[in-house]
Amino acid sequence: MTTTTDPGGPTGSIYVLAAHPHWRDSRVNRQLLQAARGVPGVDVNDLYGTYPDFAIDVQAEQARLARADLLVLLHPIQWYTMPPLQKLWLDDVLSYGxxxxxxxxxxxxxxxxxxxxxxxxxxxYHPQHYNRYFFDAFLPPYEQTAALCGMRFLPPLIFHGARSASPQALAAHVAVFRERLAGYPVWPELEHLADCVACEVPASDRPQEHEEA
Incomplete structure (x- = not known):
């Protein structure tokens, strides 16, 4: 298990959930992972390193998440969504009840x-280009997952063109990420964000909690 913790660090409590099926082939995410590991007070989990058999320790993950003030979902966008192990983590860890x-x-x-x-x-990511939609069109599943759990969805940090970006652009992006982690929760824009929305699930939608749809 890959973990970096420092209870005496200057940041708020942060849990970085990093998922990349092929870290050796990563140009950007690997550097972001390394940057997160270097920030005091940040708990970093390389999902594919921790759970190569996809057998997620739900109790351990819930405990780590419960301790955190901020959950960071760090991954490449693959087929307009997250890598499969990260989706499984959501399915298993963010349980009903x-x-x-x-x-x-x-x-x-x-x-x-x-x-x-x-x-x-x-x-x-434009209606007149091959991805046909602005990138924001792919964010609702993330936003609503956070909302259903009573979490505030912060403005995403997206790095486009990872395969072709210049070394200078990549270095600047990694620096911003590191500074954001180190500075949380003192981000100016957070003062203007609305509180978490209320998404209450009616009991009638889950009449028998242990039955699958």
Whole structure:
């Protein structure tokens, strides 16, 4: 398990959940992972390193998440969404009765921050280009996952064109990420963000909690 912790660090409590199926082939995410490991007070989890068999320790993950004020989802965008192990983590860890639904208040008031990369350029996310939509069109699943858990979804940090960006642009992006982690929760824009929205799940939608749809 890959963890970096320093209870005496200057940051708020942060849990970075990093997911990349092929770290050796990563140009940007690998540097972001290394930057997160270097920030005091940040708990860093390389999901594919921790769970190569995809057998997630739910209790351990819930404990780490419960201790954090900020959850960082760090990954490349693959087929317009997150890598499969990160999706499995959400399925298993954000359980009904713990993260959302009746009695599920463990994450209320926390923050969620998406830090992602795309292979395509920013211009490719346009109605007149091959991705056909602005990038914001792919954010609702992230936003609503946070909302259902009572979390505030912070403005994402997206790095487009990861395969072709210049070394200077990459270095500047990594520096911004590191500074953001080190400075949390003292981000000026957070003062203007609305509180977490209330998304209560009616009991009628989950009449028998242990049955699958």
């Amino acid at each position: 713990w993260a959302y639904g009746r009695g599920g208040r463990a994450l209320r008031g926390k923050d969620c921050w998406l830090v992602a990369t795309t292979g395509g350029s920013e211009e490719s």
